[in-house]
Amino acid sequence: MSQIHILVVNPNSSESMTHEVEQNIRALFKKELNSKSLALTFATGPASAPLQIDGKESSLRSAEACLPMLTDAGSVYFYNKYDGVLVACFSDHPLVAELLSVIKSTTSKTVVMGLLDTSIHYCNMINSKPFSIITSNKEWVPILNESVESKYLTSSVINQSLWKGTISSDIQVLDLHLPENFAKIVDVIRKENIERLKSKIIILGCAGFSGLQTSLSKEFPGAGIVFVDSVAIGVRVVMMIADFNKSVSSP
Structure with missing residues (x-):
């Protein structure tokens, strides 16, 4: 398996929550990370995102705040730098659909999924x-x-x-x-x-x-x-699909 690079996006602005999730996920995927079959990057929503997402209104605000950092080619979190993007909010989060809408008009094979x-x-x-x-x-x-x-x-x-x-x-x-x-x-x-x-x-x-x-x-x-x-099952599923995409696109 070639290395799969996944971006895990916490779409709220709580850096402490991102840190807790990152610690847990890095521990669960220690074997894959050590073998270099998996690389993980964690991102927190910008300050304009809500501190926590507690319903539809805050979900929409968080999507609006986070989409620019994922679609700016100059951003470290630009989606096309990754094999997969996991939106780490347990909902039918609008950021997933909005990012997929951007990607569908490109040749990118980046996998985008949410926790739900x-x-x-x-x-x-x-x-x-x-x-x-x-x-x-x-x-x-x-x-x-x-x-x-x-x-x-x-x-x-x-x-x-x-x-x-x-x-x-x-x-x-x-x-x-x-x-x-x-x-x-x-x-x-x-x-x-x-x-x-x-x-x-x-x-x-x-x-x-x-x-x-x-x-x-x-x-x-x-x-x-x-x-x-x-989050763990989300990373696993995105990793599996991204690896399959790489295998079928290889000459």
């Missing part, structure tokens, strides 16, 4: 286990449910009733990593995602959850619960 679509695609491919999402604030519940149900589910998943919906932890994005909130997150997952919805796969539906999958798994030993770090 890559996570749901993973569950679609498993195609046997009930799954649900745990997210941050309550405003995301109807937004995510509508996006998943209108765009991302396969007919097989629908026919088997594997999709169980979205649950809110009722914790703001930037507070998800605070140690004092961990017990509340565990309690919500136990009562809602596992006991009520009977989920076997639980998608950590916010980049702010990144790095918590191991700690959460330890809270439910022997239950057969899989916690999906949405």
